[in-house]
Amino acid sequence: MEADTWVKATRKSVDGPVNVAEDNGFAALGLSSRLVERLARDGITTPFPIQNATIPDALAGKDVLGRGQTGSGKTLAFGLPALSRLDNGQKASPRRPRALVMVPTRELAMQVSDALEPLVHVLGLRHKLVAGGLSYTTQINALNRGVDLLIATPGRLKDLVEREAVILDSIEICVLDEADHMADMGFMPEVTAILDQMPKGGQRMLFSATLDKGVDKLVEGYLTDPVTHSTDDAKASVTTMEHHVLLIDPMHKKTITAEVANRSGRTVVFVRTKLGADRVALQLREQGVFAAALHGGLNQGARNRVLGAFRDGSLPVLVATDVAARGIHVDDVSVVLQVDPPADHKDYLHRSGRTARAGDKGTVVTLALPHQRRTMERMAREAGIDAVPTKAVPGDERLAATGAVTPSGIPVPEDQVRRVLEGDKRGGRRPGGHGGPRGGGPRGGGPRGPRQGGGSRSYGSDRSGGPRGERSSYSR
Numbered sequence: 001m002e003a004d005t006w007v008k009a010t011r012k013s014v015d016g017p018v019n020v021a022e023d024n025g026f027a028a029l030g031l032s033s034r035l036v037e038r039l040a041r042d043g044i045t046t047p048f049p050i051q052n053a054t055i056p057d058a059l060a061g062k063d064v065l066g067r068g069q070t071g072s073g074k075t076l077a078f079g080l081p082a083l084s085r086l087d088n089g090q091k092a093s094p095r096r097p098r099a100l101v102m103v104p105t106r107e108l109a110m111q112v113s114d115a116l117e118p119l120v121h122v123l124g125l126r127h128k129l130v131a132g133g134l135s136y137t138t139q140i141n142a143l144n145r146g147v148d149l150l151i152a153t154p155g156r157l158k159d160l161v162e163r164e165a166v167i168l169d170s171i172e173i174c175v176l177d178e179a180d181h182m183a184d185m186g187f188m189p190e191v192t193a194i195l196d197q198m199p200k201g202g203q204r205m206l207f208s209a210t211l212d213k214g215v216d217k218l219v220e221g222y223l224t225d226p227v228t229h230s231t232d233d234a235k236a237s238v239t240t241m242e243h244h245v246l247l248i249d250p251m252h253k254k255t256i257t258a259e260v261a262n263r264s265g266r267t268v269v270f271v272r273t274k275l276g277a278d279r280v281a282l283q284l285r286e287q288g289v290f291a292a293a294l295h296g297g298l299n300q301g302a303r304n305r306v307l308g309a310f311r312d313g314s315l316p317v318l319v320a321t322d323v324a325a326r327g328i329h330v331d332d333v334s335v336v337l338q339v340d341p342p343a344d345h346k347d348y349l350h351r352s353g354r355t356a357r358a359g360d361k362g363t364v365v366t367l368a369l370p371h372q373r374r375t376m377e378r379m380a381r382e383a384g385i386d387a388v389p390t391k392a393v394p395g396d397e398r399l400a401a402t403g404a405v406t407p408s409g410i411p412v413p414e415d416q417v418r419r420v421l422e423g424d425k426r427g428g429r430r431p432g433g434h435g436g437p438r439g440g441g442p443r444g445g446g447p448r449g450p451r452q453g454g455g456s457r458s459y460g461s462d463r464s465g466g467p468r469g470e471r472s473s474y475s476r
Contacts, residue, residue: 021045029055032084038122048073053229055081058205063223066207067230078175078205079116085173085203086148087123095143096170097128097150100198102191104181106131106153107307112177113151120149130166132156133300140165154182154190161197168197176206176218183213185323195222209353210346241352242363243387244402245376250369255394256404257339258287260365261317263403265334266310268354269319272340280339281319285417288408291317292417294325302421309420322347325354335403338366341375345382365402 018041020027025047027036039045047055050066050073058064058081066074082099092098103109113129120127127149128142139156143166150157150166160166174195176182182191195218204223208215219226248256261267261284269284269291271277277293284291292306292315309315311330322342333355342348348366355362366387368376373389380387392398395406 025052026080030059031055031080032087032123034087034122035080035084035119038118048077050074050229051077051080054078054205057227057229058082058203059084061085061203063203063226064205065219065223065226065228066205067209067211067228074177074207075112075115078177078207079112079119082173082175082205083116083119083123083125083149086125092126092146092148093170094146095165096167097143097147098170099149099173099175100157100168100171100194101149101151101175101177102154102157102182102194103151103177104153104185104187106133108178109151109153116149116151125149127151130156130160132159136160154187154194157194158190161194168194169199171198171202173203174198174205176204176208179206179208179215179218180210180213183215188214188218191218192221209350212346241355241361243352243380243385244363244365245380245387245389246365246367246392246398246402247370247373247389248367248392252394253339253367253369254283255287256367256392256399257337258284258289258407259394259399259404260335260337260402261291262289262405262407263335264405265316266313266330266332267317267335267337268325268333268351269317269337269339270325270342270351271319271321274321276340277319277321281317281417284317284319285412285414288410288412289317290315290412290416291319292420294318294320296321296323298421301423305420305423315420322351325351330354334362336362336364338364341366341368341372342379345379348379348383348385363402 018037020033020036020040024036024040024045026039026045027033029047029052054064054066054077058078064078066077078101082101086099090098101112103112109129109131113127116127125148126142126146128139128147129151130139130143131153132155134156139160140163143150143160152160157166161168176191179191182188204226206215206219206223206226211219246256257269257280261269269280271280274293274295274297277295278297281291281293292309294303294306294310298306306315306318310318336352336355338348338351342351352362352364355364366376368389376389390398
């Protein structure tokens with residue numbers, strides 16, 4: 001199992017004693033035997049590049065600036081050394097956590113908490129997730145008992161600080177994960193206010209795909225002589241990812257969208273607006289492709305159920321806005337389809353990062369109208385991808401090269417997606433999974449279940465609305 005996909009849904013522990021091989025990569029990094037054995041129990045023995053680079057410096061207490069996209073193994077890169085340093089015999093006082101991991105969304109906070117939970121327990125430490133939309137009572141009760149590692153979203157943490165339910169004067173280690181997305185979502189005032197309450201001299205680790213929108217000021221103001229480790233720059237670096245830019249006529253957009261979305265594997269379809277997400281999802285269902293929209297206009301329960309259905313494989317196609325898609329951390333996404341081209345090359349890279357994760361193969365298809373050709377040529381150069389805009393029409397060989405498959409044309413019953421949005425009150429297997437008409441495609445009976453990736457629980461960000469338009473519930 002890969003070291004970036006170790007979550008409850010994928011862990012299959014070995015019973016009985018575990019022999020740690022002499023060539024175990026995590027042991028070579030200087031981690032404690034208990035952590036190395038706990039990882040080996042689940043078959044995790046080889047670190048990712050960002051882990052190999054970051055862990056020795058983080059264990060030494062140095063400040064770290066990590067540059068890496070989702071799927072690069074960041075969670076264990078900061079989690080393992082942080083927990084190792086906390087494992088020093090000290091215990092947290094009530095309301096005073098010893099380490100903090102701050103992330104932009106509930107979804108990501110849940111995945112970080114999920115991945116680190118067995119490591120926390122094997123060391124006899126305590127951790128807690130605090131995020132908006134979850135019970136204040138359980139969070140406050142846990143803080144009162146004492147928490148070694150606190151995993152938090154900025155908005156909820158700010159609320160708890162103002163209530164004096166948490167005091168940050170004992171923070172020894174602070175990690176900011178996906179700092180660029182916190183900046184995108186307008187969280188910089190909360191982040192800096194929280195950092196200002198921590199004692200000077202503590203260890204700081206910051207992970208971000210880019211350093212714009214104020215992230216560079218965070219690095220300058222709060223990290224001391226940081227060691228920089230990078231797995232990529234602002235160019236496409238995933239060699240297992242194919243890129244296609246298709247020039248299409250407006251009259252063919254609906255049909256081509258359905259053909260590309262109907263190929264095998266999970267598909268994320270990107271659109272600009274919430275209304276566009278609803279419209280495209282409906283058009284796909286009308287052509288026989290089971291799809292649902294994910295955006296900030298849905299209530300929290302519906303968002304959780306849609307993302308959960310996408311995770312467990314019963315919903316093969318997710319139509320999302322850029323903000324909403326930031327909460328999608330799911331492996332086995334085989335296609336990213338950009339129905340609306342991204343705003344710039346950085347957005348292109350963020351979108352394409354939904355696929356080809358953890359060494360898997362993936363395809364990115366962008367649909368462009370004739371007047372968008374030059375824009376896409378420039379964006380491809382800036383993103384570092386080798387994709388020449390190519391004319392395509394429904395059913396032709398250029399479209400087939402992307403894996404596109406003509407759908408059945410049999411509309412998906414609306415009650416099928418309604419059960420995903422509202423939940424099946426009768427219980428039992430999630431409806432619409434393996435019988436949903438996606439037609440004509442190689443997955444006739446529905447998509448494969450998730451081989452890797454997060455569990456079906458998912459949460460969004462702890463705030464919405466605001467000056468950036470759809471400042472919704474999901475991260476990168």
